[in-house]
Amino acid sequence: MAEAQQARVQKAVEEMVQSLEREHIRKMQGRMFRCSADCCERSTDSMSQVHQCIDVCHAPLAKAQGLVTSELEQFQDRLTRCTMHCNDKAKDLFDSGAKETAVRSLMEKCVGSCVDDHLSLLPSMTRKLKESLQSIAK
Numbered sequence: 001m002a003e004a005q006q007a008r009v010q011k012a013v014e015e016m017v018q019s020l021e022r023e024h025i026r027k028m029q030g031r032m033f034r035c036s037a038d039c040c041e042r043s044t045d046s047m048s049q050v051h052q053c054i055d056v057c058h059a060p061l062a063k064a065q066g067l068v069t070s071e072l073e074q075f076q077d078r079l080t081r082c083t084m085h086c087n088d089k090a091k092d093l094f095d096s097g098a099k100e101t102a103v104r105s106l107m108e109k110c111v112g113s114c115v116d117d118h119l120s121l122l123p124s125m126t127r128k129l130k131e132s133l134q135s136i137a138k
Contacts, residue, residue, distance in 0.1 A: 002108060002111055002112075005111055005112060005115045008115055008119065009079065009115055009118065009119065012119050012122055013072065013075070013122070016122055016125075016126050017068070017072075019126070020068060020126070020129055020130065020133065023130070024064070024130065024133040024134070024137065025061070025064060025065070025068075025133070027137070028060060028061045028064055028133075028136075028137055029061060031057075031060075031137075032057050032058055032060070032061045035053075035056075035057035036053075036054045036057045036058070038053075039053035039054050039057060040054075060136050060137065063136050064132075064133050064136050064137075067129065067132055067133070067136070068129060068133075071125060071128075071129055075118065075121070075122075075125065078118065079114060079115075079118045082114035082117070082118065083111055083114050085110075085114075086106075086107055086110035086111050086114060087107075089106060089107075089110060090103050090106055090107040090110070093106055
């Protein structure tokens, strides 16, 4: 993927992740640490019970982080498939005898279209993630 296009995607995804982290994940981390600290204050519990308590405290955050990671992986996979399709189109054009400038132009337009299409998916993906994170936090 062209560097400028890659930078556009990276910037947009980083902004989305930072927003999710600030608005949801950070609060969940705070709850997890406070809950874990409470587990450690239970002086009559066995070591095993304290560890189980801490595991329960950590579960919502782990689920949230897994959810965000999974969505980002799916997004990346879809974008990669789109750019691979562009590579195939460019190779076919080159193999048909087209000049390098025509192949390069096709590739830039195709990858640009992939990036535009996938960036347009980010708002709905963000909304879906926020809803999921809110339901986990309850």
